[in-house]
Amino acid sequence: MPGPSAAAASPSAAAGIAEPWRDRLSLLLESTAEGIFGIDLDGRCMFANRAASALLGWPAEAMLGRNMHELIHHTRADGRHYPECDCPIFQAFRQGRPCRIDDEVLWRADGSSFCAEYASHPILGDGGEVLGAVVTFLDITARKRADAALREARDGLERRVAERTAELSRALDQLRELSGHLETVREEERTRIAREIHDELGSLLVALKMDTDWLAKRLEDRPLLVAKCHGMGSLIDTAVDNVGRIITDLRPSILDHQGLWAALEWQAQEFIETAELKGDVQLHVTHGVRPPEGERAIAVFRIFQEALSNIARHARATQVRIRVEVDAPPEPVLYIDVRDNGVGCEPQALAAADAWGVIGMRERAARFGGRVTLDSVPGQGTHLRLTMPLEDEAS
Incomplete structure (x- = not known):
């Protein structure tokens, strides 16, 4: 296809930059690892550096004068057609709106595609008019794969954490149910013991108190024995109080x-x-x-x-x-x-x-x-x- 050479179509040459600086800018374009190409107002390629040629699989001469959207940006990642009117690269010069995109693909000469991150900025003339756009791009397939692997690992970790958390929650619920059951059993046992103490030991103490009172009345002529009976009665009263306290501690009737x-x-x-x-x-x-x-x-x-x-x-x-x-x-x-x-x-x-x-x-x-x-x-x-x-x- 006829068209200007890469050097003749370079932006530095178009701008009339002095030869030493033009050489340095050309060297910079050729030494960078980023693919760089320029397009005019019709979207045709005006220049492309060595990295762009290597990444896209097209010789620079084959890209010059070609519509770059039709050449490398014609189809979305899912296979759907990508209309030129929706292309962010072309919007840079048609609407004066720079862009940076990292979720699309570019297409190689052999028909394969790669995940790309690209930026498009308008090229302005001396009078401020838009002359076209310069596009830089990178193959980020490896980064996307690493991101996907990282997301997958993170998702897997979150799933495992969620599973472990659910297991711990179930174990805690079971432990609480067991604890509640043990508390219920303990309270029932306390109630049973308190009832037996009250019914059995309490009744015996009351009977003993009545017997000591009976003896004391019949031993009125024996002061020492009467005193002993009263002492026994006091001890029984103390025992009754202690039994009542123990019963209350076990299960307060109130x-x-x-x-x-x-x-x-x-x-x-x-x-x-x-x-x-x-x-x-x-x-x-x-x-x-x-x-x-x-x-x-x-x-x-x-x-x-x-x-x-x-x-x-x-x-x-x-x-x-x-x-x-x-x-x-x-x-x-x-x-x-x-x-x-x-x-x-x-x-x-x-x-x-x-x-x-x-x-x-x-x-x-x-x-x-x-x-x-x-x-x-x-x-x-x-x-x-x-x-x-x-x-x-x-x-």
């Missing part, structure tokens, strides 16, 4: 007979009196919200017991503030707030793997959709907050 609200208030007052602390207890339950029953009530009560027990064992506190609040229906929520002025602890101690009491409280709460948060500062006490959703039992 929880079954009067409900959770009464049990929480009783436990708070009992703790303050026993620990000899200055206490501030407030309980506010919105009208219409009945206390939860069954395992949820037991979980809340045991969490509350554990919180107070931790204060007694570790806090060395002189004051404790307890707040129990319940939101209104239709979605009531129970909040228990316990704050002491004790020695506190480092926050990491509450998150330690062997902080079994804290772990137990959190697991009990999580089983019913609740949450236990603990904040503590050395020398400034500890603050525990339980948030537990309640079923609307008023409806």
Whole structure:
């Protein structure tokens, strides 16, 4: 095909650049690894460097004067025709709009294609008029393959992570179900033991008390024996009190007979009196919200017991503030707030793997959709907050 030579059609020659500079620019065009070619306002090739020829498989002379879109950009990657009017390369000079594209293909002389990244910029004359465009391009097939392999590896990793996460979630759910079952069994066993202690040991102690009173009445003329009977009676009274305390620890009857609200208030007052602390207890339950029953009530009560027990064992506190609040229906929520002025602890101690009491409280709460948060500062006490959703039992 007739047409100007690569040197004669170079942009430097067209611009009238001095010979030494034109030589340097030609050397630069020929030494770069990027393919470079220029097109006029009709899209015909005006020059092409050695890299462009090598990448496209066309000799430079065979490209000169040819419409470059029809030659190397005629078909999309999926085989569909690529209209020249949609070509971003040609838009650079037709609309004065430079572009950079990295998701298309260019076609070689042998009919094969390669993934390309190309940029097209308009060439302006001395008067600012558009003369054509210069196009630079690279074969990024290897990069695309590497990106695809990286995406595939990342997707595979994400799938494996998702699978492991699902397995861990299932294991955690099973562990919580097992923990809940063990708690249920433990509470049932506590109830059974408390009932047997009350029925068997309690009855025996009452019978012994009655017998010592009977003996004391019949030994009025024997002061030493009467004193002994009274001493035995005192010991029996102490045993009865201890049995009652043990029964209450095992299963407080107030929880079954009067409900959770009464049990929480009783436990708070009992703790303050026993620990000899200055206490501030407030309980506010919105009208219409009945206390939860069954395992949820037991979980809340045991969490509350554990919180107070931790204060007694570790806090060395002189004051404790307890707040129990319940939101209104239709979605009531129970909040228990316990704050002491004790020695506190480092926050990491509450998150330690062997902080079994804290772990137990959190697991009990999580089983019913609740949450236990603990904040503590050395020398400034500890603050525990339980948030537990309640079923609307008023409806």
